[in-house]
Amino acid sequence: METTHSHHLEIHSNSVLSNIRPEIKIATTFIIVLSIAFLSLEKNLAIVVQTFVVLLLLYLSKIKISTYFKRLSIDIPFVLFALFLPFLSKGDSTVMFEFFSLPIYETGFNEMISILIKITLCVSLAIVLTATTSNIEIIYGLQKLKISPLLISILSFAIRYIDVFIDEFKRVKVAMKSRGYDQKGLRGLKPIAYASGAMLIRGYERGERVYNSMISRGFNGSIELKKREFKKSYLLYYLSFISIATTIVERFLI
């Protein structure tokens, strides 16, 4: 049986970030994302500092530039949304200039810049995290951070079974094609809808079987992962601190 590897985001580089404890990486990502989100963007220096922190992490992750930009494409919907803002968000109705006789509002324009900067920085952090941490390590880290066991079970099942599910759907599609199905037009969607329904039921039944196999091995509500060895990192502590400090100073002290 062939298996799918496409969704595995971890790149196998020997980056210094790879061996750091996943809980530290997750917490750092969370803290820096929050600091960036709360930035008011009135001081250029603060943006420069936060950008520096993110660029440093990107550099340390040893991710290839092409891979980075490919993954950055996930923020396209947000970018599209941001591009509408200068036309829509009036604020105090100050018009900067006109674009094909449509007014561009200053408030909207500033909001657009702010969203573009923040979203790019935050998505970059997520890219760094997923490129240097495997799926299992992320779950392990979340467990260390005392996230609800139920949530962790759901996540680990999702990661485990997404391959099985994708492979199954591929087989269903191949079986459809081999019986002459070619997906064109709106009518082509109907068989896909039926197939999706069948997949849903199969997924549900598989869930039942997996649960049976778990209780037959004495499952009592908690899944425990094996201990893993990682390094501590002060670098990430420092970077989180710099990032929070920048935002606090920018917002409250200057």
Add this chain to the structure above:
Amino acid sequence: MNNSYLSVNNLNFEYPDGFKALHNINFQIKKNERIAVLGPNGAGKTTLILHLNGILGNLDEKIKIDNFLYNEQNISRIRKTVGLVFQDPDDQLFMPTVLEDVMFGPKNFGFSNEEAENNAINALKKVKMDNFIDKPPHHLSFGQKRKVAIASVLASEPELLVLDEPSSNLDPASRRELIEILKSLEISLILVTHDLPMALEICDRSIILNNGAITTDMKTYEILKDKKIMEENRLELPYGFALHHLEE
């Protein structure tokens, strides 16, 4: 005196939709005995083995293993004693790595971390999968997954191993390896299978389940020789398979 290890007495089961899956099932097995459960598709074989693990059914003391009746108090002990290997290994292997999956059972049954890991590694050695401990189970081949699924049950040190069609979807070499592994285990075994040569090779005795009832309980060899029994229960030997080579 009755020296049976597992005994099933007057077991009946009806699914919620009214389908009667098992009627009046009675059989016993002795300690370290290996039996095969044969029968056509939909005969109730999988339903029966889910009962043996206390997953289906009412736990109303119709089954007894090692002098423990099937009821709520004994359920954890029963699940530890009876190891169930499911038909689709993807249903059974869900942890991120092979080792963690094999440790899942022993940890639930109260083994310490160290014991669980030792047991897991030993079980993986028994099925010759100890080189794969850190691999994610979904990247293994089907045959390898099946072997890990067996290890994941062996690691809890069951006394009765129940396998649901273990040779299905295996290539001949993997099937051979599996047979050798099963023959090397010194525990009681219930083998649900359509693979009659495998049943003959591993199990001296077989029971046939048809339409939810046991129709035959005798020596595997005698069953395979009896054309009438075979036909009545939709059984057939593989083409080219000759029984007379195996005359006792």
